[in-house]
Amino acid sequence: APQTPAPTSDPTPAPQTPAPTSAPTPAPTSAPTPAPQTTAPTSAPSSALTPSASPSPSPSFSCPDGQVGFTLTLTTDDYPEETRWVLKQGNQWSTGTMIASVDYLTTYTKPQATYIENLCIEENKTFMFRIFDKVRDGICCNYGKGEYSLALNDQEFHTGGAFKRKEQTTFTTISSYSDTNTPPRIEVDTEPKGGNIDSTSEDEEEEILSALPYIEVGKETRGGNIDSISEDEEDSISEDEEEDS
Known part of the structure; x- marks a missing residue:
């Protein structure tokens, strides 16, 4: 029977795509333009009504009922x-x-x-x-x-x-x-x-404790000693005694 002769040379290789000789073009360096956003209005719409009075505020400290x-x-x-x-x-x-x-x-x-x-x-x-x-x-x-x-x-x-x-x-x-x-x-x-509000014995006691001498007419000082008791103090004490009686 006839025989197919062996090839005398290697077969032609399959074609290959050569690798690229340079890097691909880089991605764009700038960020894409953002989507537009609506800015909030700087003032309330003209149709809004301002309340005529504020509600009563809560106290800075709380108290019980009553x-x-x-x-x-x-x-x-x-x-x-x-x-x-x-x-x-x-x-x-x-x-x-x-x-x-x-x-x-x-x-x-x-x-x-x-x-x-x-x-x-x-x-x-x-x-x-x-x-x-x-x-x-x-x-x-x-x-x-x-x-x-x-x-x-x-x-x-x-x-x-x-x-x-x-x-x-x-x-x-x-x-x-x-x-x-x-x-x-x-x-x-x-x-x-020179007057008194609703004078009481409590006021009389306070007058004695707080009495200080004068250095000029109508003005008491915070120190010094001119008189042992001022006329104003005497008058105030006598007025208190009168109103308490």
Whole structure:
């Protein structure tokens, strides 16, 4: 039988694609352009209505039901040790119930410093706040810019500081009080020079403790000794005795 002769040379190899001689073109170096975004308006639409009054704020400290947050903010003058105050519940100072008080010398010791006192007091009652200055020049403005303010539920209802020996604020406590609601009933009595507010034996005792000599007419000093007792002190004590009797 015939035989197929063996090939005399190697078969032609299959074609091959040569490898690239250089690296491919790099990806673009800049980031693609971001999609557009809508910017929020800088002001409210013209159709929006501004509320006519803010809601009553919550006090900075909480009180139980039936009580109201009372805040005294006091900035002392250059002589803080000469300031004291008393808070009473009631309509008459002599018969009012003591709620809180601070004393001369020991409570306020830093000049031109601000102190904040927070108290919870009974709702729908009458209270009397009385502030005293030991040498009868108030806490503003001859010896430093002192002042004080009273607030119910963080809403200020009285400020003061320019008085002589004492100033009294009588007010009622209303739990819903804010500057947009009906304010509490407020009466402020600033003692006139040479006068007395509702003098009591307590005032007489304080007058004796706080009495200091004079160096000029109508002005008490914080030191020195000219007379053992001033005429003003004698007059004040006799007035107190008269009104107490």
